[in-house]
Amino acid sequence: MENRIKARKLLEQYESVPYQALERAMKGRGLSHAYLFHGPQGTLKSELALLLAQSLLSGHTDGLIHEEDCDEASQALLQRIAEGNCTDLIWLSGSEKKAIDKQSIDDLQETFARKPMECPCQVYVLEQCENSSSAAMNSILKFLEEPGESVYAILTSDNVGRVLPTIRSRCVLLPFQSLPQDVSMKLAEEDGADPEDAYFMSRTAHLITGQADYAVSAVWQTARKMFRQFLGVDGDPRLLLVDYDLVYRSGAKKASEGSPTEKEEDIAVMNLFFSFLIMMCEDALTGSSEGPVWYYEAVQDQKRRRSLKDVLRIAIEQRDRCNRNNDLGLLLAQAVCRLEETYI
DSSP: HHHHHHHHHHHHHOHHHHHHHHHHTTTTTTTSSEEEEOOOOOOHHHHHHHHHHHHHHTTTSSSOGGGGGGGGHHHHHHHHHHHHHOOTEEEEESSSSOOOHHHHHHHHHTTTTSSSSSSSSEEEEETTTSSSSSSHHHHHHHHSSSSSTTTTEEESSOGGSSSSSSHHHTTTEOOOOOOOHHHHHHHHHHEEEEEEEHHHHHTTTOOOOOOHHHHHHHHHHHHHHHHHHTTSSSOOOOGHHHHHHIOOOTTHHHHTTTTTHHHHHHHHHHHHHHHHHHHHHHHHHHHHOOHHHHHHHHHHHHHHHOOOHHHHHHHHHHHOOOOOSSSSHHHHHHHHHHHTTTTT
């Protein structure tokens, strides 16, 4: 509960547009049957989706619910909702092992064709809904066009441009933005991350809890090493592609044999690596001098040698392709080949 309370306070302070819109709607001022939360990766979309789901399913009618002010029975229900242990909540995520498929949406529709079992309404959350199959998108659209009584949809997207325009038109769109860097960095340091990791996390990961554990995770450490090698700080940049297959892609063999965990870890590593490249380009193009000395010097070197606008475009495009449908080794090989053309 402590982390959810922290998230709500951050939403109140730094995401006032979507928070206040839902606060007003929950007080009887035009609650929609469908919302689409959109904004950069790492923003507090999922946190607000959970808060809205808790408010709706608990029958709270005086704005978004404050969990710490509830009685014991209500807190128990809110805890079960947060744990996904509520019969009137279905939460599907396109960020997990595979894209949201049509069968999952069909099952959702069948379940919600019945009346709520324990709450005054039913809620479904489609997290990163842009990672849905074409057939699933069409089923989502049909469900949105014919909403059931007391059924509410909450969709989130890191890339709203990949969501069907017809789906967007049937939802109330609420935009999200990243937390201010100093706030994100302070949260990381308070959690126990060292200042250097805290700085880079404030630019790439945007976590509000668990930063110290994330700093020692295989995903963070691997992506960081790849980035340092790309910059020529540690290792030969020319060997990055070779080292990826031999060293960095630790889960490649297991994933090819059907293990989803290592595959997801590899996707997270590649996603973070391209996020590091995007950060580098932004700092170079804006003339930022923040960050560790080694990083600042490396950024200046890249600025002299490359067209960083082209690097930025490539990194954004390749990051958007980091998913289970693409071969990550080939994705990196394409990126390396394209990045070779950015030298001035």
